[in-house]
Amino acid sequence: xxxxxxxxxxxxxxxxxxxxxxxxxxxxxxxxxxxxxxxxxxxxxxxxxxxxxxxxxxxxxxxxxxxxxxxxxxxxxxxxxxxxxxxxxxxxxxxxxxxxxxxxxxxxxxxxxxxxxxxxxxxxxxxxxxxxxxxxxxxxxxxxxxxxxxxxxxxxxxxxxxxxxxxxxxxxxxxxxxxxxxxxxxxxxxxxxxxxxxxxxxxxxxxxxxxxxxxxxxxxxxxxxxxxxxxxxxxxxxxxxxxxxxxxxxxxxxxxxxxxxxxxxxxxxxxxxxxxxxxxxxxxxxxxxxxxxxxxxxxxxxxxxxxxxxxxxxxxxxxxxxxxxxxxxxxxxxxxxxxxxxxxxxxxxxxxxxxxxxxxxxxxxxxxxxxxxxx
Ligand SMILES: [Zn+2]
Numbered sequence: 001x002x003x004x005x006x007x008x009x010x011x012x013x014x015x016x017x018x019x020x021x022x023x024x025x026x027x028x029x030x031x032x033x034x035x036x037x038x039x040x041x042x043x044x045x046x047x048x049x050x051x052x053x054x055x056x057x058x059x060x061x062x063x064x065x066x067x068x069x070x071x072x073x074x075x076x077x078x079x080x081x082x083x084x085x086x087x088x089x090x091x092x093x094x095x096x097x098x099x100x101x102x103x104x105x106x107x108x109x110x111x112x113x114x115x116x117x118x119x120x121x122x123x124x125x126x127x128x129x130x131x132x133x134x135x136x137x138x139x140x141x142x143x144x145x146x147x148x149x150x151x152x153x154x155x156x157x158x159x160x161x162x163x164x165x166x167x168x169x170x171x172x173x174x175x176x177x178x179x180x181x182x183x184x185x186x187x188x189x190x191x192x193x194x195x196x197x198x199x200x201x202x203x204x205x206x207x208x209x210x211x212x213x214x215x216x217x218x219x220x221x222x223x224x225x226x227x228x229x230x231x232x233x234x235x236x237x238x239x240x241x242x243x244x245x246x247x248x249x250x251x252x253x254x255x256x257x258x259x260x261x262x263x264x265x266x267x268x269x270x271x272x273x274x275x276x277x278x279x280x281x282x283x284x285x286x287x288x289x290x291x292x293x294x295x296x297x298x299x300x301x302x303x304x305x306x307x308x309x310x311x312x313x314x315x316x317x318x319x320x321x322x323x324x325x326x327x328x329x330x331x332x333x334x335x336x337x338x339x340x341x342x343x344x345x346x347x348x349x350x351x352x353x354x355x356x357x358x359x360x361x362x363x364x365x366x367x368x369x370x371x372x373x374x375x
Contacts, residue, residue: 001144001224003217004035005210022081025054026068028209029136030081035213037076042140042220045075047303048201051129051137052209056086058115065089067130071120085119092130096183101176102353127179132186134205136212141201141301144223149198150300158196161226166219167192171199194219201301235288245318245326247276253327254315257334258362272364310344313337313363337363 010031017027029052036042036050049070058064066086070076074083091113095101103124110122123129129137148157158168167185172178182195182203193215194204202219206212251274259269288294291314298310315333318326341361349356 001217001221003214025052026081029084030079032209032213033076033079036138036140041143043076044303048076048140049123049125053089053135056115066115067092069126069129070123073120085122086115087122088113092127096131103175104354106176124174127176128182131179131183132205135207136209137205138212138216139203141303142220144220144227145202146300147227148223149196154198161222165193167195169195169197235284237287238289241317241319243320245320245323250318253330257330260360
């Protein structure tokens with residue numbers, strides 16, 4: 001992965017935002033956030049987050065140290081200064097003294113310390129940014145880094161690749177506990193350039209926007225090179241029917257099986273829009289003999305979960321002339337998928353202090369977007 005940093009572009013952005021009263025620190029934060037957000041190998045739409053520690057004037061015209069951190073609902077690829085709400089840094093850091101802090105209380109304290117009370121909610125990973133001392137902190141869910149860390153022996157793989165360059169943080173759900181743990185890992189070796197969060201993503205940091213950004217690109221590039229060297233495995237193909245039905249024949253069957261009846265009994269249905277994609281990599285994947293094993297391994301990052309759910313629906317190859325059998329198989333597969341989704345939700349919801357709301361149980365993207373650590 002190449003650094004897209006351009007001194008000219010960065011200075012142009014600083015000059016442009018200066019006309020709107022935006023300071024240099026925040027303008028450069030916007031600039032590299034967009035560079036990161038414009039690369040889908042680093043974050044998908046809405047994923048990841050960035051921050052800068054700077055000084056602003058509060059509504060009483062007094063200077064105050066703040067953390068400007070990505071707000072909920074903003075996409076890094078098109079972020080504006082308003083998408084990085086300023087929160088009083090001292091208040092955030094004071095929270096570290098707490099033994100525990102529920103997500104709801106964390107959000108309440110963060111909102112109470114916004115400089116602009118009308119600003120969006122700061123990211124759920126705000127405290128992780130606040131507890132680190134660096135001026136610029138960048139966070140992505142790099143596919144290559146996750147390819148390295150979504151393994152039982154991820155710690156050894158990371159140590160082998162990064163040495164002491166990056167700290168290693170065990171998997172913890174985003175929130176207060178993760179923020180505290182990440183700060184502890186950093187403080188145990190303050191020379192690190194970033195942190196790898198197992199099964200989650202990567203943070204890099206620096207004294208300047210460019211340093212934090214280019215440390216991200218360098219760390220991701222190392223992971224990409226390592227994966228490229230080892231990617232000799234190929235999927236062993238299954239024996240396919242002589243011909244397969246066309247997307248136009250298959251789509252109505254899939255849409256019908258996944259349609260959701262209006263719970264109010266109006267007789268109306270919510271239906272999915274289908275998008276048919278096919279290329280070499282996709283065909284290799286779906287035609288592998290072990291699809292049912294690796295297809296159920298779960299997605300690489302929460303970014304994917306909120307768009308695709310954790311597992312795909314797997315249906316047999318549709319043979320022309322035998323579509324009635326295919327239809328039955330699809331309906332059975334969807335019934336099983338829905339039952340397993342209800343069970344999955346109930347299992348995890350039982351462990352939550354504050355009950356969560358279940359999304360629609362169908363495969364594919366959800367009607368109602370949840371927020372993972374996209375913040
Ligand atoms: Zn994250």
